[in-house]
Amino acid sequence: MDDKIRIGVSSCLMGLGVRFDGNHKHFPWLTKELSKAYELQTFCPEVIMGLGVPRPAIGLYINEKSFELRRNKDLENLSEKALSAWQALSDELLQLDAFIFKSKSPSCGLNSAFYDKIDGDQTKKTHQKTDGFFVQFLKEIHPDCYLIDERSLKDDSQKGQFLDYLKSLQ
Numbered sequence: 001m002d003d004k005i006r007i008g009v010s011s012c013l014m015g016l017g018v019r020f021d022g023n024h025k026h027f028p029w030l031t032k033e034l035s036k037a038y039e040l041q042t043f044c045p046e047v048i049m050g051l052g053v054p055r056p057a058i059g060l061y062i063n064e065k066s067f068e069l070r071r072n073k074d075l076e077n078l079s080e081k082a083l084s085a086w087q088a089l090s091d092e093l094l095q096l097d098a099f100i101f102k103s104k105s106p107s108c109g110l111n112s113a114f115y116d117k118i119d120g121d122q123t124k125k126t127h128q129k130t131d132g133f134f135v136q137f138l139k140e141i142h143p144d145c146y147l148i149d150e151r152s153l154k155d156d157s158q159k160g161q162f163l164d165y166l167k168s169l170q
């Protein structure tokens with residue numbers, strides 16, 4: 001492997017219209033500044049798992065044992081579909097030094113994804129937050145990857161720590 005510094009980014013932050021409604025959440029600092037110094041690789045976990053654009057909204061749920069990713073309108077469980085699609089990308093993900101996530105998404109939220117309880121076909125709001133389903137997957141397979149979201153990058157101190165980390169890799 002070469003010694004390039006590679007940073008994964010939630011695709012919608014790079015201005016790509018991959019959200020469930022076809023919109024993006026462009027975070028200009030990434031395309032105007034960070035991309036000049038580092039190699040940024042875009043990933044949309046929900047597109048990768050074949051959900052398409054636009055797509056019905058999905059959500060994060062917790063049953064007795066574990067978290068699940070489900071389509072909100074009919075509660076179809078998409079967890080296995082997601083994990084098998086992402087598993088196929090493991091080699092690429094393992095080469096990343098860092099990942100910049102879109103906050104609040106059920107897939108990409110970094111400790112910012114709301115989840116509901118599910119029991120059979122009954123759901124109940126918890127008003128609690130955790131990592132999105134893809135964040136949980138990435139942490140599992142690549143615990144050394146530096147994770148941050150666009151909200152933290154608006155904070156000078158956290159942004160500075162992230163840039164120091166990237167410099168330390170050079």
Ligand code: SF4
Nearest residue numbers: 010011012044105108
């Ligand atoms: S937050 Fe993640 S899953 Fe949602 S559109 Fe952006 S990249 Fe795709």
